[in-house]
Amino acid sequence: MKSADYKKLKVNPFAITRDIVKMDDQTxxxxxxxxxxxxxxxxxxxxxxxxxHERSQEFxxxxxxxxxxxxxxxxxxxxxxxxxxxxxTLLAINEYENKEIYFNDVENTDQNR
Numbered sequence: 001m002k003s004a005d006y007k008k009l010k011v012n013p014f015a016i017t018r019d020i021v022k023m024d025d026q027t028x029x030x031x032x033x034x035x036x037x038x039x040x041x042x043x044x045x046x047x048x049x050x051x052x053h054e055r056s057q058e059f060x061x062x063x064x065x066x067x068x069x070x071x072x073x074x075x076x077x078x079x080x081x082x083x084x085x086x087x088x089t090l091l092a093i094n095e096y097e098n099k100e101i102y103f104n105d106v107e108n109t110d111q112n113r
Contacts, residue, residue, distance in 0.1 A: 009088040044088040
């Protein structure tokens with residue numbers, strides 16, 4: 001998913017209380033839920049970081065040196081854009097609540113064999 005797709009999502013940026021019973025309905029264990037959410041949040045953060053790095057490469061010039069300092073409006077706007085995106089943890093929770101995350105419970109599949 002690209003940052004523009006994440007920007008379109010209506011995710012509440014504020015801390016809200018969540019019902020634990022609803023959070024562990026897919027995994028039957030709140031700790032497994034936390035693991036799934038943390039892994040997904042790390043994936044989202046890595047994707048956003050990679051996209052930011054790719055988009056910021058256009059502002060890098062070969063002639064820059066430490067004595068020359070000039071503010072680039074494009075860099076500032078890009079940084080503001082990425083700062084305003086919802087946090088990866090909130091995006092992962094939103095995906096989990098909407099059942100958009102696929103995960104494989106290795107522990108349960110081994111017991112079923």
